Amino acid sequence: MGSGGGSYEKDLNLEATELRLGLPGTTSSTAATDQEPEARQARNNKRSLVDRCEEEASEDASRALQKDHDSAPSSKAQIVGWPPIRSYRKNSLQTKKAETETSSSGIYVKVSMDGAPYLRKIDLNVYKGYSNLLKALENMFKFTIGEYSEREGYKGSEFAPTYEDKDGDWMLMGDVPWEMFMTSCKKLRIMRGSEARGLGCAV
Amino acid sequence: MDPGKSRDSAETARVMQFPNDVLERILSLIDSHRDRSAVSLVSKAWYNAERWTRRHVFIGNCYAVLPQIVARRFPNIRGVMLKGKPRFSDFNMVPPNWGADVHAWLAVFADQYPLLEELRLKRMTVTDESLKFLARKFRNFRALSLVSCDGFSTDGLEAIATDCRHLTELDIQENGIDDISGNWLSCFPENFTSLEVLNFASLSSDVNFDALERLVSQCKSLKILKVNKNITLEQLQRLLVRAPQLTELGTGSFLQELTAHQYVELERAFISCKNLHALSGLWEATTLYLPVLYPACTELTFLNLSYAALQSEELAKLVAHCPHLQRLWVLDTVEDVGLEAVASNCPLLEELRVFPADPYDQDINRGVTESGFLAVSLGCRKLHYVLYFCRQMTNAAVARIVQNCPGFTHFRLCIMKPGQPDYLTNEPMDEGFGAVVKTCTNLRRLGVSGLLTDLTFEYIGRYAKNLETLSVAFAEGSDRGMQCILDGCPKMRKLEIRDSPFGNVALLSGLEKYESMRSLWMSACKVTLSGCKLLARQRPRLNVEVMKDEVDDGQSYKVYVYRTLAGPRTDAPSFVCTL
Numbered sequence: 001m002g003s004g005g006g007s008y009e010k011d012l013n014l015e016a017t018e019l020r021l022g023l024p025g026t027t028s029s030t031a032a033t034d035q036e037p038e039a040r041q042a043r044n045n046k047r048s049l050v051d052r053c054e055e056e057a058s059e060d061a062s063r064a065l066q067k068d069h070d071s072a073p074s075s076k077a078q079i080v081g082w083p084p085i086r087s088y089r090k091n092s093l094q095t096k097k098a099e100t101e102t103s104s105s106g107i108y109v110k111v112s113m114d115g116a117p118y119l120r121k122i123d124l125n126v127y128k129g130y131s132n133l134l135k136a137l138e139n140m141f142k143f144t145i146g147e148y149s150e151r152e153g154y155k156g157s158e159f160a161p162t163y164e165d166k167d168g169d170w171m172l173m174g175d176v177p178w179e180m181f182m183t184s185c186k187k188l189r190i191m192r193g194s195e196a197r198g199l200g201c202a203v
Numbered sequence: 204m205d206p207g208k209s210r211d212s213a214e215t216a217r218v219m220q221f222p223n224d225v226l227e228r229i230l231s232l233i234d235s236h237r238d239r240s241a242v243s244l245v246s247k248a249w250y251n252a253e254r255w256t257r258r259h260v261f262i263g264n265c266y267a268v269l270p271q272i273v274a275r276r277f278p279n280i281r282g283v284m285l286k287g288k289p290r291f292s293d294f295n296m297v298p299p300n301w302g303a304d305v306h307a308w309l310a311v312f313a314d315q316y317p318l319l320e321e322l323r324l325k326r327m328t329v330t331d332e333s334l335k336f337l338a339r340k341f342r343n344f345r346a347l348s349l350v351s352c353d354g355f356s357t358d359g360l361e362a363i364a365t366d367c368r369h370l371t372e373l374d375i376q377e378n379g380i381d382d383i384s385g386n387w388l389s390c391f392p393e394n395f396t397s398l399e400v401l402n403f404a405s406l407s408s409d410v411n412f413d414a415l416e417r418l419v420s421q422c423k424s425l426k427i428l429k430v431n432k433n434i435t436l437e438q439l440q441r442l443l444v445r446a447p448q449l450t451e452l453g454t455g456s457f458l459q460e461l462t463a464h465q466y467v468e469l470e471r472a473f474i475s476c477k478n479l480h481a482l483s484g485l486w487e488a489t490t491l492y493l494p495v496l497y498p499a500c501t502e503l504t505f506l507n508l509s510y511a512a513l514q515s516e517e518l519a520k521l522v523a524h525c526p527h528l529q530r531l532w533v534l535d536t537v538e539d540v541g542l543e544a545v546a547s548n549c550p551l552l553e554e555l556r557v558f559p560a561d562p563y564d565q566d567i568n569r570g571v572t573e574s575g576f577l578a579v580s581l582g583c584r585k586l587h588y589v590l591y592f593c594r595q596m597t598n599a600a601v602a603r604i605v606q607n608c609p610g611f612t613h614f615r616l617c618i619m620k621p622g623q624p625d626y627l628t629n630e631p632m633d634e635g636f637g638a639v640v641k642t643c644t645n646l647r648r649l650g651v652s653g654l655l656t657d658l659t660f661e662y663i664g665r666y667a668k669n670l671e672t673l674s675v676a677f678a679e680g681s682d683r684g685m686q687c688i689l690d691g692c693p694k695m696r697k698l699e700i701r702d703s704p705f706g707n708v709a710l711l712s713g714l715e716k717y718e719s720m721r722s723l724w725m726s727a728c729k730v731t732l733s734g735c736k737l738l739a740r741q742r743p744r745l746n747v748e749v750m751k752d753e754v755d756d757g758q759s760y761k762v763y764v765y766r767t768l769a770g771p772r773t774d775a776p777s778f779v780c781t782l
Binding site (some may be wrong): 078079080082083084085086087088090092093177179180183 | 377676
């Protein structure tokens with residue numbers, strides 16, 4: 001496997017850039033001709049593999065010492081293969097993130113209030129739940145909504161918050177879980193008067 | 204052997220002179236690979252009896268031996284398991300076209316094992332041509348399992364479904380493949396009934412649901428069914444009513460608007476699955492429909508929620524129904540509170556894996572911490588396997604955790620910020636991992652992280668006498684650290700190190716060691732080409748492969764060393780140099 005000793009070590013520096021498929025010292029002709037153009041190019045364009053490695057070795061040492069104190073820049077850069085998560089899982093996390101990002105760019109729905117001259121638009125994503133949303137609507141339109149109960153809807157005020165769902169039906173807000181509401185709500189309408197009372201009794 | 208010497212040697216002589224067919228009958232009852240290897244070393248007679256009776260062969264590194272040699276030694280193989288690329292290829296650290304192509308093996312098997320029934324591949328390259336070849340050449344083929352493989356497309360799966368008339372298992376997991384269409388499922392013949400395992404959870408194309416429904420109703424022996432995300436809850440219900448005998452289920456998407464009636468039907472379907480002990484999938488599961496699972500949870504031993512971003516209350520409610528849980532995989536969205544609920548409800552827990560939902564965002568402070576892990580160790584005393592991704596950890600917590608659960612066999616802790624110290628004391632994590640190896644005498648696998656000095660590795664070398672697999676990343680210290688491991692861990696088989704300051708001295712200190720190991724991986728360390736050449740020269744029965752990485756211009760040096768009887772690879776690509 002080569003003539004050991006000092007002279008071979010010197011030869012290494014040139015032959016090192018030749019990426020051969022065999023053991024050092026073998027001269028398979030096909031391997032050599034296949035690799036020649038690439039190796040020549042490698043030699044011309046890049047430093048030799050050995051030189052590079054020895055240089056990196058010393059760089060590495062100083063880098064290793066710095067690593068601990070160098071928090072800001074290195075924490076922002078994404079390191080290849082770290083944290084160690086399989087590609088499949090990584091990809092599904094990324095698609096999940098993309099999906100939530102596009103949806104969190106806004107679920108805008110129109111809000112109308114009976115008697116108000118113009119409509120408003122709100123982003124449902126901004127709100128954490130029904131109480132959050134209702135409070136915002138109360139502020140927006142300067143009115144108060146009654147107390148919600150499953151049996152009787154919104155009691156204690158002449159207003160009832162409703163929404164149009166995917167099937168085109170007008171539903172009372174609050175009956176279904178928040179997530180389901182968010183995905184099925186097309187527009188909001190704050191009903192008032194007798195119309196509102198009619199909705200509040202059903203279910 | 205002198206028969207007069209002792210009764211023992213006379214006994215031994217008699218046993219060793221068993222007629223071959225008796226010996227073979229006895230040995231055919233032995234399944235474990237390690238036991239069989241031990242058996243084959245006893246004597247020539249036993250070696251022969253063992254090789255004739257072996258039905259399954261496991262090859263942990265496809266380049267360690269030539270397929271022809273395997274076939275020559277074991278003439279009656281029915282099932283093969285092959286592993287290919289180094290484990291770090293799972294994390295994109297090995298360039299594509301590295302190798303581990305199964306075709307050379309299939310060509311030999313077609314000749315020598317025409318009755319081959321099972322093929323299980325991990326981290327191998329499998330082309331569509333290979334799959335078509337497999338389907339064509341092996342008339343008795345039954346079980347195909349592909350985990351973390353690449354190189355094929357759903358076209359190859361079509362060939363399997365069409366031509367493998369006796370297929371019992373099709374298990375496709377987490378592969379990097381070309382998902383062209385779901386048509387492959389429709390390629391199963393009309394009267395096909397033999398399927399027992401079907402896992403296509405990681406494929407993304409739509410399959411024809413009618414074909415799937417028909418397949419499930421016809422295959423009465425179907426035990427394991429894992430569908431992909433595109434299967435809706437409504438469709439899942441229809442599948443479940445046709446397969447109440449399932450023992451393992453992977454659901455599709457768990458988010459869909461169901462009517463009250465559909466909800467009840469789904470719940471009823473889960474109730475009818477009385478044999479379910481493993482559950483996975485559950486994409487996008489929320490509080491909305493998780494309750495339908497509750498009736499099925501009482502007998503669950505394995506719950507994989509790692510694709511469902513559950514919050515702590517959601518998990519708490521769910522695990523309250525899982526008293527027999529042994530293995531749990533979750534995302535860190537459940538936070539410490541969620542893990543505390545696990546600790547209170549699952550006393551039989553043996554394995555916990557917590558994956559990060561947001562691994563690349565360094566700024567956020569969510570996820571799990573040392574207190575979640577600690578809570579689980581208090582409530583689940585049988586815990587012995589943990590994979591834990593977190594953003595902060597302390598030595599004291601780790602020490603207490605292993606004090607509570609000294610039976611750890613697999614301890615894989617990933618503090619996600621490289622080189623991060625104990626966040627309370629600012630010290631390295633040496634003492635924590637020291638406690639792990641001192642206390643857990645059965646430790647077989649260890650993954651270390653955080654700020655580490657040579658001291659960690661001194662501890663490992665001194666105490667981890669059963670350690671077989673060690674993963675090191677972003678450690679500090681010197682050559683001495685790696686030397687301690689190589690000198691001290693007699694059972695070391697797989698050592699993988701990245702971005703750590705170990706150089707040629709460390710590499711060469713393992714000269715006596717590497718032939719007793721399966722492999723060594725070192726990347727972005729301080730090893731140089733001359734060190735590798737020295738190693739290669741001294742140990743001709745090792746392949747010392749060096750990879751040039753064009754992408755990363757800084758730390759572009761990867762070394763993969765493995766023992767082999769096959770000599771240097773003949774299929775190495777241009778960027779791999781065998782020294």
